[in-house]
Amino acid sequence: MNSTPCQPAGDQAPSAVPLFPLRVPAGFPSPADDYAEESLDFNRLLVADPPVTVAMRVAGDSMIGAGILDGDLIVVDRGLVARPGDVVVAVLDGEFTVKRLKRIGHDGFALAPENPEYPEIPLDGASELTVLGVVVHAIHSFDSAGRAQPRNR
Amino acid sequence: MTVALIDCNSFYASCERVFRPDLAGKPIVVLSNNDGCIVAQSREAKNLGIPRGLPLFKAREIIEKEDVAVFSSNYALYADLSRRIMDLLASRVPRMEVYSIDEAFLILDGHPGDPAGLCRMVRNDVFRGVGIPTSVGIGPTKVLAKIAAKQAKKRPDEVFAIGPSESAVDEILAGTPVKEVWGVSRGLAKRLAERGVATALDLKGVDDAWAKKRITMTGLRIVWELRGIPSIDMEEIPPPKQGIMSSKSFGRPVTALEDLREAAADYAMRAAEKLRNQNSICSVVDVALTTNYFRDSDRQYSANRTVSLARPTDYLPSLAEAARSGLEAIYKPGYRYKKVSVYLSGIEDKNKRQGELFDAPDPRKEAVSRAVDRITAKYGRDALHCRAARLDADWHMRREFLSPLYTTRWSDLPVAHAR
Numbered sequence: 252m253n254s255t256p257c258q259p260a261g262d263q264a265p266s267a268v269p270l271f272p273l274r275v276p277a278g279f280p281s282p283a284d285d286y287a288e289e290s291l292d293f294n295r296l297l298v299a300d301p302p303v304t305v306a307m308r309v310a311g312d313s314m315i316g317a318g319i320l321d322g323d324l325i326v327v328d329r330g331l332v333a334r335p336g337d338v339v340v341a342v343l344d345g346e347f348t349v350k351r352l353k354r355i356g357h358d359g360f361a362l363a364p365e366n367p368e369y370p371e372i373p374l375d376g377a378s379e380l381t382v383l384g385v386v387v388h389a390i391h392s393f394d395s396a397g398r399a400q401p402r403n404r
Numbered sequence: 405m406t407v408a409l410i411d412c413n414s415f416y417a418s419c420e421r422v423f424r425p426d427l428a429g430k431p432i433v434v435l436s437n438n439d440g441c442i443v444a445q446s447r448e449a450k451n452l453g454i455p456r457g458l459p460l461f462k463a464r465e466i467i468e469k470e471d472v473a474v475f476s477s478n479y480a481l482y483a484d485l486s487r488r489i490m491d492l493l494a495s496r497v498p499r500m501e502v503y504s505i506d507e508a509f510l511i512l513d514g515h516p517g518d519p520a521g522l523c524r525m526v527r528n529d530v531f532r533g534v535g536i537p538t539s540v541g542i543g544p545t546k547v548l549a550k551i552a553a554k555q556a557k558k559r560p561d562e563v564f565a566i567g568p569s570e571s572a573v574d575e576i577l578a579g580t581p582v583k584e585v586w587g588v589s590r591g592l593a594k595r596l597a598e599r600g601v602a603t604a605l606d607l608k609g610v611d612d613a614w615a616k617k618r619i620t621m622t623g624l625r626i627v628w629e630l631r632g633i634p635s636i637d638m639e640e641i642p643p644p645k646q647g648i649m650s651s652k653s654f655g656r657p658v659t660a661l662e663d664l665r666e667a668a669a670d671y672a673m674r675a676a677e678k679l680r681n682q683n684s685i686c687s688v689v690d691v692a693l694t695t696n697y698f699r700d701s702d703r704q705y706s707a708n709r710t711v712s713l714a715r716p717t718d719y720l721p722s723l724a725e726a727a728r729s730g731l732e733a734i735y736k737p738g739y740r741y742k743k744v745s746v747y748l749s750g751i752e753d754k755n756k757r758q759g760e761l762f763d764a765p766d767p768r769k770e771a772v773s774r775a776v777d778r779i780t781a782k783y784g785r786d787a788l789h790c791r792a793a794r795l796d797a798d799w800h801m802r803r804e805f806l807s808p809l810y811t812t813r814w815s816d817l818p819v820a821h822a823r
Contacts, residue, residue: 303533311822345426
């Protein structure tokens with residue numbers, strides 16, 4: 252048997268024996284862990300960045316072409332920088348309005364509705380544009396009878 | 405160390421503007437509990453000469469004449485917007501410490517790039533993302549950062565780094581009255597002035613031994629901070645006037661409601677102590693719970709609940725009960741919580757409270773509160789534990805000018821017109 256013989260202390264100075272703290276995991280890994288899934292979380296789906304996300308209620312039908320109907324709830328991300336083609340919530344005449352941001356020509360912008368009954372609003376360059384945020388989701392509820400109320404609160 | 409203090413401009417008034425684009429640039433005032441007097445004004449209202457503390461009935465004339473927008477304190481809205489700002493800040497600058505409802509310290513050490521540039525970016529993110537304008541002061545210590553923040557409000561770009569040269573720092577300190585130095589109370593400022601210490605520069609230059617004797621170790625730490633030596637921990641900081649925060653991060657994650665309840669009751673007690681020490685009463689208790697944001701492997705959850713009390717109080721059982729009910733409303737099992745905090749706001753001076761017909765203080769409650777103070781002083785905070793007590797709900801605060809709870813009630817969502 253090969254083993255390191257114990258050395259008598261002899262003329263060697265005693266040395267400290269280092270202790271290596273070992274972290275022993277308390278349990279055993281379970282085969283189910285690899286398959287552990289979380290339930291679908293609607294918050295995660297709809298809200299990418301909670302501190303800068305606001306919910307708003309739509310009043311009017313100028314955006315029905317975009318699939319945003321009167322009474323819908325929209326999820327607005329204030330952290331995203333608006334780009335032409337985005338549906339945005341902008342400030343116009345002291346109120347919030349939902350429109351599609353459109354580029355006109357070289358450096359002009361317009362706020363466009365998605366309903367032929369409403370006019371496009373040209374803006375005098377980016378300086379005139381105040382955007383609250385970009386609309387990332389529109390939620391339409393079909394529950395006209397009001398039956399889908401939260402149970403077990 | 406490089407530390408920044410980010411401070412919201414006219415916070416309550418700014419909150420009222422977030423969902424009212426028609427009020428941009430207009431004078432706004434916000435009223436105290438029970439719509440008694442003006443507690444906050446927008447810059448435009450300040451410029452009209454409307455001072456803080458003015459009773460509403462005295463301000464009516466100028467309000468009508470100048471078309472000033474008036475709001476009751478909407479604590480739930482302010483608390484939610486504040487939480488958004490703090491969460492946003494924490495995601496940009498991990499080492500941050502919330503100081504009050506509208507101020508936070510950001511420790512910038514280790515961040516690449518120049519501190520002022522980083523602060524401008526953060527400030528911009530807060531304005532774009534939450535809608536609240538802020539100003540930022542930067543310095544080598546918290547006390548200096550706070551002085552810098554005051555300077556920042558006067559600058560157009562609202563970010564100001566004090567120094568770097570000592571002479572540049574001293575120039576600012578020479579122009580700062582000693583009562584504006586963080587941690588210096590009015591009484592202390594008076595005593596210092598009597599001894600020829602009138603400016604922050606004077607205070608910086610005092611003899612250490614003298615300071616330790618005359619203004620205690622706390623005062624000496626303030627002096628060291630003025631000299632650029634970080635010396636003050638969050639725990640020793642005097643609470644701000646608008647709110648009292650009590651919280652702590654747990655060393656190990658906590659999952660059980662029972663443990664969180666105990667922590668919340670404890671923090672409510674500490675906060676109540678501070679409240680009583682400054683002779684104040686409060687009407688809002690905000691409880692917040694968070695998981696560890698930086699542990700990617702943990703499921704994340706953070707929530708808060710604002711509980712408005714029927715009547716402003718300093719009665720510990722009422723505050724503890726409010727904290728408990730707030731906690732239970734937001735607690736979710738299965739999460740590893742890192743922190744619970746209790747924040748008291750809607751603070752008023754106990755003695756200044758205007759007499760109300762049905763508002764006679766209950767002498768038995770006062771006796772209980774005094775007994776609690778005595779026992780705590782003698783045996784320490786842990787001697788007493790608060791058992792659940794019922795909230796009073798005999799009357800409600802008058803809040804005639806309350807704005808909608810835009811971010812916390814589905815029925816109050818701001819409207820986006822599609823026309």
